Amino acid sequence: MPDARCPEPDASGQNRGEDPLDDPAAPGPGQRGGEGSSEVPAETHDLEPLPELPGERRRVLALLAGGIGAVATGSLIVPWLRIFFDRAERMDSEVWAPVGGLEEFAIGKTTKVTYRDPTPLPWAGFVAHNAAWVRRDSDQEFSAFATYCTHVGCPIRWEESASLFLCPCHGGAFYADGTVAAGPPPRPLDRFPIRVRNGTVELRTVGVPDPDE
Amino acid sequence: MTRLRWIALAGERVARRVGRWVYDRAALAPIFDFLDKHKVPPELGRTRKGWFYVFGQALVFVFLAQIVTGSALAMKYIPSPDHAWHTLEFLNTEVVWGGFVRALHFFGASAMVLLVFVHMSRVVITGSYKYPREVNWITGVGLLVLVLAMAFTGQLLRWDQDGVSTVMVAATMLGRLPLVGERLMEIVLAGDTLGGATLSRFFALHVIVFPLLMIGLIGVHVYLVVRNGVSEPPRAGRPVDPGTYRMWYRRHTEAGNTRYWPDVAWREFVFVAVVYAVIFLLAVTWGPKGPGAVPDPTMVEVVPRPDWYFLWYYALIWYKPAALDMVVLVWFPLLVFPALVLLPIFFGRGERAPTRRPWALFAVAATILLWATLTVSAIQGDWIPDFDTEPVPEAVLEDAPLGVRDGAGLFYERGCQYCHMALERGGTYGPDLTRSAREMSRSDMAVRIVMGIGNMPAYQGILEPGELDAILDYIFWTLGPDVTPEGD
Ligand code: FES
Numbered sequence: 286m287p288d289a290r291c292p293e294p295d296a297s298g299q300n301r302g303e304d305p306l307d308d309p310a311a312p313g314p315g316q317r318g319g320e321g322s323s324e325v326p327a328e329t330h331d332l333e334p335l336p337e338l339p340g341e342r343r344r345v346l347a348l349l350a351g352g353i354g355a356v357a358t359g360s361l362i363v364p365w366l367r368i369f370f371d372r373a374e375r376m377d378s379e380v381w382a383p384v385g386g387l388e389e390f391a392i393g394k395t396t397k398v399t400y401r402d403p404t405p406l407p408w409a410g411f412v413a414h415n416a417a418w419v420r421r422d423s424d425q426e427f428s429a430f431a432t433y434c435t436h437v438g439c440p441i442r443w444e445e446s447a448s449l450f451l452c453p454c455h456g457g458a459f460y461a462d463g464t465v466a467a468g469p470p471p472r473p474l475d476r477f478p479i480r481v482r483n484g485t486v487e488l489r490t491v492g493v494p495d496p497d498e
Numbered sequence: 499m500t501r502l503r504w505i506a507l508a509g510e511r512v513a514r515r516v517g518r519w520v521y522d523r524a525a526l527a528p529i530f531d532f533l534d535k536h537k538v539p540p541e542l543g544r545t546r547k548g549w550f551y552v553f554g555q556a557l558v559f560v561f562l563a564q565i566v567t568g569s570a571l572a573m574k575y576i577p578s579p580d581h582a583w584h585t586l587e588f589l590n591t592e593v594v595w596g597g598f599v600r601a602l603h604f605f606g607a608s609a610m611v612l613l614v615f616v617h618m619s620r621v622v623i624t625g626s627y628k629y630p631r632e633v634n635w636i637t638g639v640g641l642l643v644l645v646l647a648m649a650f651t652g653q654l655l656r657w658d659q660d661g662v663s664t665v666m667v668a669a670t671m672l673g674r675l676p677l678v679g680e681r682l683m684e685i686v687l688a689g690d691t692l693g694g695a696t697l698s699r700f701f702a703l704h705v706i707v708f709p710l711l712m713i714g715l716i717g718v719h720v721y722l723v724v725r726n727g728v729s730e731p732p733r734a735g736r737p738v739d740p741g742t743y744r745m746w747y748r749r750h751t752e753a754g755n756t757r758y759w760p761d762v763a764w765r766e767f768v769f770v771a772v773v774y775a776v777i778f779l780l781a782v783t784w785g786p787k788g789p790g791a792v793p794d795p796t797m798v799e800v801v802p803r804p805d806w807y808f809l810w811y812y813a814l815i816w817y818k819p820a821a822l823d824m825v826v827l828v829w830f831p832l833l834v835f836p837a838l839v840l841l842p843i844f845f846g847r848g849e850r851a852p853t854r855r856p857w858a859l860f861a862v863a864a865t866i867l868l869w870a871t872l873t874v875s876a877i878q879g880d881w882i883p884d885f886d887t888e889p890v891p892e893a894v895l896e897d898a899p900l901g902v903r904d905g906a907g908l909f910y911e912r913g914c915q916y917c918h919m920a921l922e923r924g925g926t927y928g929p930d931l932t933r934s935a936r937e938m939s940r941s942d943m944a945v946r947i948v949m950g951i952g953n954m955p956a957y958q959g960i961l962e963p964g965e966l967d968a969i970l971d972y973i974f975w976t977l978g979p980d981v982t983p984e985g986d
Contacts (some may be wrong), residue, residue, distance in 0.1 A: 295687060311938030322842075401795040410580025412662070413693065432798050437815060437827070438670025439663060440798040442643050442885075447913025448960040453801040454667075455816035456881040456917070456927050458955050463916040466955030468881075471823055490691075 317483070381480070381487035386451060390421040390486065395461060397444045398434075408425060417477055417488060418443055418450070429479040429488050430463050436470040450474065520691065522864050532724075533759040540728035540754025543761035547731045549626070554723070555766035560609050563774070565709065567603040575655070579694055582657035586789045602782035607652055609777055611807045619862045625850030626729035629740045632842035634726065635746075637719040639838045644712050644809075651704035653805045655819025657697060658790035663802030665692060665700075672969055692795060727751060732850035734971045740847055761839035801882065805931050811871050813876035854922035883916035884925035894921065898975055912957070920976045928954060932976040940970055 321363030337343075380403035390396055398419045416428040418441075430450070434441045437456035449466055450459035456469035464473045477491040522528065574593060576585045589596035618638065621627055627635035650668070654661045665687070673683035688695035727747055756762065791800065800808055804812050815826055826829040852859050889910040895903050917927035934943065944966060950956030957966075 288856040370685060372684050392921055397796075397798065402691060402693065408578055409581060409694030410578070411794055412579040412696070414794070414796050415691070416798060426892065431668060433666060438666045440666075440800055442798045444913050444916075447916070449913055449955060451883050451885075451913070451916065453882055453885070454812070456883060458953075460955065460959070466950070467953040469823070 357427050370458070381482070381489050383485050384417070384419060384488050387481060387484045387486060390419065390427070392421050392423060395420040395445070398429075398486075398488070400490060403490060415490065418481065419475075419486065419488070425481055427479045427481065427486060428463065429476065429477040431475040433475070434470055435465075435472050435474060436468070441474070501791065503558050526870060530566055534757070536724070536758045537751040537754065538756055538758050538762050539751055540726060540756040541731045543756035545731075548765045549769075550620050550731075551728060551762070552766045552769040553613055553620060555717075555763075556770050557610065557613050557617060557771045558720070559775060560606055560613065560777070561712065561716065563777070564603065564610065567606060568705070568709075570599050571603060572705055573895075575701075577655070577698050579657070579697050583789050583792055584696060586656065590786055590789075597786040600786035601784060602777060603834070604787045605777045605780045605784075607649055608806070609773055612650050613773070614642055618642065619866075622858050622862055623852045624729060624732050625738075625852075625855060625858065627842040627846075628738045628848070628850055629743060629842075629846045631722070631726050631729060632931075633845055634719060634722045635842045636839050637715050637722070641712065641717050641719065642838075644708055644715065644833060648704060648708050648712075649805065649807050651700045651708070653808075654700050655697075655704055655789050656790075658788050659793050659797065659800045660788075660790055660802050660804070662692065662793040662795065663800065664804060665666050665696060667802070670718055670826055674824075676980045705714050726953050732852070734851035734853050735853070737848045738846075740774075789883065799885075801885070806873065809874035809876040813872040816881055817872070817875075869961055878926075878927040882925075883913075883927060885913045885916065887893060887924050889915075890921060890923060899971070901968050901971040902975040904974070905968035905970070908969050909972050910963075912965070912969070914969065920973055931973045935974050940974060943973065944970060 303477045319331075338346075357361060376443070382400040382403060384398035384400050385396075396419050397416055399414055399416050402409070402413045416432045418432060420428045422428055432440050434452040434454065435459050436452065436455060436457050439452050441450045441452045441457070441459065443450055448461050450461075450463075451466065452458065452470070455469050457470040458466040459474050463476065465471075471496070480487050480489075520532075542551050571589065573586055573587050574596065576582060586600070589600055591597070620633065621638070625636075626858075650664070654664050669683045669686045669692075672677045672686055675682060684690065686696075688699050730750060731745065749801075787805075791797075796807060803809070849855055875935065886908070890906045897908055898906070909920060914920075914931075915924040917925040919926065919930040921934050947961075947966060947969070948958050949958070961969075
């Protein structure tokens with residue numbers, strides 16, 4: 286085992302000090318068992334023990350190494366966090382999505398409309414599509430409700446003949462105007478801004494609606 | 499013959515040399531040495547109590563199996579919102595053994611969740627989290643969180659209708675946290691809404707980040723089990739005293755002369771074999787789980803449901819009184835884990851025997867009972883409107899008066915039947931109205947329908963004139979001709 290043989294002691298004392306194999310107090314590698322313990326050159330055992338590096342210097346060196354480690358870790362964690370917290374998709378709050386012509390909505394009726402997120406990532410596919418419940422309150426007045434229950438966000442469905450929104454998760458129910466009719470939901474259905482422009486009904490999509498709006 | 503013998507001998511010599519070389523250069527000596535010498539409390543090897551100490555090892559092995567099956571699945575899975583579902587379907591139908599490996603991964607995950615709780619229960623019952631094993635317990639709590647996080651993200655990667663709903667539910671729940679809620683919601687969704695970046699993030703967490711953290715924590719956990727020693731089965735009247743425990747433990751294991759390998763390890767490996775066998779059997783008989791319906795956020799006619807490991811929570815958020823909304827949704831999850839972490843800090847010494855710590859037995863029993871009750875009730879889902887209920891068949895109404903026939907139609911149409919039974923038909927959210935009619939006057943019931951009560955919506959603005967009477971006619975007709983309602 287040639288690689289286990291102790292190197293020749295160097296002429297410069299410093300170099301020697303950095304090599305733990307020069308420390309005669311430590312057992313040679315061959316003595317830890319295995320083959321070839323007899324191959325350890327006798328001369329390493331004849332050396333006088335070297336003095337330790339000065340304590341001050343060791344402290345500085347430890348600080349240096351630790352500091353490098355900390356900086357290196359930080360310089361990797363920070364970009365990681367930056368990417369993790371990145372909001373890949375932002376809704377442009379000024380964009381109105383057309384959801385149908387005025388004539389498609391009967392007064393007093395609630396209809397499901399679908400729209401495409403205004404600025405989806407190109408590969409978003411079907412998840413860029415979304416739905417909302419739109420109710421025509423009067424000739425020109427509309428309400429638009431999110432399809433997510435305000436309890437914990439299950440999809441709610443409109444039951445036309447019962448005039449109720451029903452939630453399949455914990456039996457939440459909402460009246461036609463979005464107020465809570467029954468069950469655990471804590472607040473009325475979230476609403477989207479909605480308007481009529483040139484005979485087209487338009488919805489402003491705000492992602493998952495902000496409860497405070 | 500001699501030639502063969504010669505080859506065999508030469509082969510043996512080479513094998514020996516290679517073996518010795520690896521043993522030396524890979525520095526296997528300390529490991530073999532350790533396995534050869536490591537002593538454990540004698541009770542584990544010499545009494546049947548050893549069977550209670552096999553769950554941790556089983557978790558390590560199921561985790562390894564999850565890495566194997568998971569990495570195989572990752573070779574086919576595409577974490578794109580448009581493709582994920584299709585790649586799973588592809589695995590199920592086209593890839594040889596694809597469905598089987600998916601099934602193994604699912605039942606392996608189930609085993610992880612189950613075993614984590616069994617392991618934890620054992621540790622609580624035997625008080626093993628006490629001195630000097632506090633950090634064992636704390637890393638264990640970290641692993642519990644990670645196992646649950648893996649279960650959650652795994653269910654989401656299935657990316658079917660349930661998976662997508664799961665993201666929305668998680669986001670909405672976080673959105674309800676005070677102050678940071680909205681921001682957290684954006685982090686979960688990677689944007690304002692479910693979008694192209696949402697799935698990739700969960701894929702990265704499930705496949706890279708969480709497993710790496712788990713490997714790290716498992717390393718620390720196992721290291722500490724080795725360093726601190728497996729906790730000895732407790733005995734009443736032998737409390738843990740930090741001043742003397744370590745010394746006592748060393749003497750106990752020294753004198754016990756029972757070694758880990760193989761005196762105790764054989765039990766672990768037998769148990770691992772049983773667990774593997776069960777996972778394989780389940781995978782073969784049940785096949786892969788899902789994917790369910792193609793996900794589509796514009797589809798609202800779905801009944802989302804978490805996998806079995808989260809059904810209890812799904813039921814819990816229904817059972818809580820409205821006033822406890824924030825407590826259950828926010829403070830409970832936020833406080834349970836810190837409380838678990840602090841457990842050994844505050845109760846780190848003293849008696850470990852379950853007979854002296856009845857509260858520990860009680861806590862475990864109560865948790866299991868609560869979990870089972872909630873899970874069963876979530877499976878029954880009594881509070882879920884019965885969207886598939888059918889109208890009363892004509893034949894039943896053959897000789898009913900006209901008003902009753904109208905009422906029966908309205909009872910179905912107006913949604914009464916989603917939540918109420920009449921004639922044994924309908925939902926179970928509200929009371930069975932045939933039964934209620936026996937105990938309640940017609941006018942009382944009318945008031946409840948019109949004004950609403952509790953979880954009953956007010957039908958005031960919904961019913962047309964005359965419809966209320968028709969519905970009541972029907973409900974009271976279902977009592978049968980001979981019954982006169984009380985109090986009428
Ligand atoms: S999510 Fe709708 S009632 Fe719970």
